Amino acid sequence: MTSAGRVADIVVASGRSWGVSYPLQAMNIVSPLQGFGHSHTHLGQLTRELAALLGDEASTADAATDEKIPALASELRHELLDHFANEEEGLFPLIRRHFPEQGRAVDQLQAAHDVICGTLVRFSFLAERGGKLSADARLAFARFETAYGKHSRDEAELLDEIARMLTPGQQTELEAALRGLG
Numbered sequence: 001m002t003s004a005g006r007v008a009d010i011v012v013a014s015g016r017s018w019g020v021s022y023p024l025q026a027m028n029i030v031s032p033l034q035g036f037g038h039s040h041t042h043l044g045q046l047t048r049e050l051a052a053l054l055g056d057e058a059s060t061a062d063a064a065t066d067e068k069i070p071a072l073a074s075e076l077r078h079e080l081l082d083h084f085a086n087e088e089e090g091l092f093p094l095i096r097r098h099f100p101e102q103g104r105a106v107d108q109l110q111a112a113h114d115v116i117c118g119t120l121v122r123f124s125f126l127a128e129r130g131g132k133l134s135a136d137a138r139l140a141f142a143r144f145e146t147a148y149g150k151h152s153r154d155e156a157e158l159l160d161e162i163a164r165m166l167t168p169g170q171q172t173e174l175e176a177a178l179r180g181l182g
Helices: 007-012 032-055 057-061 063-098 100-128 135-165 168-180
Strands: none
Touching: 032 063, 032 135, 032 168, 063 100, 063 135, 063 168, 100 135
16 A cells, blocks of 8 residues: 555544545545545545534524534535545446455445435535524434444445555556546
């Protein structure tokens, strides 16, 4: 593995296991797999910011926080959908093609995308209604947070395994597939 570290180390470096897809060159990332780890780190940062805002019901009573929560939820939703699209359209097909024995793990990660997106979209919708956040909104966020944390850990483990098996040619193929996604 490169000096930049394992994907799992990148994902969990901040203490919690969550992860704007950053351009690989800007992050000095030597592997597109590490780019997914960095993306999860950023997504985790946004998740923690939301969790902090939601952590104390009294802190969600002021107008400034009422504006931050829906904006942050929207940013997280957009970046998460972009991250998942890169996985589903670039990374997962490559894994299925070159490492068919990992197909079940990929299927589980992809199924988790639906749960994660559903809970985040629900939370974001409820947050955008304005006013005091409902118990339903808080529950949707808690479900998102739990599902996303597990998904990030599972994905990091799979990506570390794939990184050990990926040939230079397969890495080039993945880089080209990701560039083609825009």
